[in-house]
Amino acid sequence: MPYNLVVLVKQVPDTKRITGEAMRDDGTVNRGALPAIFNPEDLHALELALQLRERYGGRVTAITMGPPQACQVLRDSLERGVDEVVLITDRRAAASDTLATSYILSCAVRKVAEKAAVDLVLCGRQAIDGDTAQVPPQTAEKLGWPQVTYVESVEEIAGGRLRAKRSTGSGWERVEAPMPCLLTVTDQGPEPRPASAKRIMAIKRARSRAELQGEVAAAMPGATPEAVAAEVEKRAAALAARGFLIPQWTLDDIRADLQWCGRDGSPTKVKRIQSVILKGTGFKKIEPTKEAVAGMVHELIEDHTIG
């Protein structure tokens, strides 16, 4: 029996690739220098969804929330074979913490479900920029669905129930969850397939209206807003005719109650950000000689670190 699957994906700065070059002289990280990538564990969630579709039939919709440039992860999703994508973009969603984000995403899932009931939502376990792992369980709670976190594989779906193997940190569990439910997938999930070369050629031109707006405004300096809007509409219509217009929803489209979105909807506030300064205190350089190494060992024994 076919299933209607939704994957929540996120574009993140590549925090895992911080090399010496991305470090400033004062020991802090130059965040602007980091490339934007598809959150790694979301790729495993996407792959699991595609495999379930191949096995049981159905549809896969990828949703992301973010600024216009976040569309890149939607193009990547299309290249890997999802059926539909949606960009949730709205200035009023800015500064959303995990609770507000999960509320917005739950509204988006409900909107998808208006067309056909959603059976399963899949997410990566956590995003590498915040590493909180909070948005998926909060989204499940808002939908009133069970959650299965840290999933490594789905064994079977039958009779409205899904059997999965999940990690518990110190071991594993096999669980059977009633559907609809939400899964979070770890990097032990199925290995993401590469994008299809044929699809890449076709899909690289797919754009959302928000992206067209930016591109047109840059291409027509000095043009009136009306002229820009007309050109955006023209390009959007041309893309839509070929199925390359990425749908874009605002908070109004998903009927989100603004009191739970953005800054107002976020109970947590960032009070202070400090850059980690990578400078050891009392650093001592030891030459790789027998005498110097023995001297260091002696110091560690003297101050009772060793022994």
Place this chain on the structure above:
Amino acid sequence: MTEPNRKGDVWVIAEQNDGQLHDVSLELLSKGRQLADTLGVRLAAVLLGAKVQEHAQRLVQHGADTVLAGEDNRLGHYQTNPFAKVVAGLVQKHRPQIVIFGATPVGRDLAPRVASAVRAGLTADCTDLDIGEHVEPHTNQKYENLLYQIRPAFGGNIIATIVNPERWPQMATVREGVMRMPEADAKRRGQITRFTPDLAASDFALKILEHQSAVRKVNLKAARIIVAGGAGVGSKENFRLVWDLANALGAAAGASRAAVDSGWIDKDHQVGQTGTTVRPALYIAIGISGAVQHRAGMSEAQKIVAINADPKAPIFAVAHYGIVGDLNRVVPMMIDAIKKRV
């Protein structure tokens, strides 16, 4: 839950699974005790399980003034829905001002579910908590006695301090191994309130068919000295050097993710954000470049010795002693020096 309850207690959500009380519960009590004393309120622990009396006593001995102990045979093994329902119900009823969980796989599954149910803010993976004031820049309003939730973010490259000024309770998960374990005081007395949670069969709609826990082969958290190897060690055979130095020092062997992923050593030995967070007296990093994820798990060591061929390796930035050189030559020199002295 919107209105702050300034007289509310500080709560620790204790974690037991299959009859074992998790160490992080006791670590949370030591920090919770400080917070409660600063605020002049009580420290309460919430414990759910099939049998709770014995662990409830331990929670009192480690600093809890009161324990809310919910007993139900079906709660012996953790699962999200019933645990979240009971904890959220207790939070709504008693209105604590602070609720902290361990940032364990269980705590990270449970806490967001509870936070969403009570519509409270939640900060993940805190490495420190404190009490202080806050002025909200958008409104200029001043708040006293807020919980500072301090956590690394952006792959460990920044440290963020988060506050929840208005929508309480203030909730956080706290990373394992970063708070000190309090000493047990057998004479400490507290109030243990046992109750039977109100749970229906429908709360257990998710079935756990089978589960298995592997016993950890190594306890890195308890080790005074850790000798850890990384990608620079080069091969499984060469990892022998790490073991040899560890044996010479009576130390535990640790590893970076790269070494674990290469199959040179078991995952139980992994130090870092996805492994174990450690704070030993001495940490010797051999051939570990020191990615932020690794440093996040070991930079609290009292003394750090780094041996690496690359003088630009970030590990040197957190090291107290840095040796730029060939580990195949330097490690035997160290073993030699140790054997001669000890």
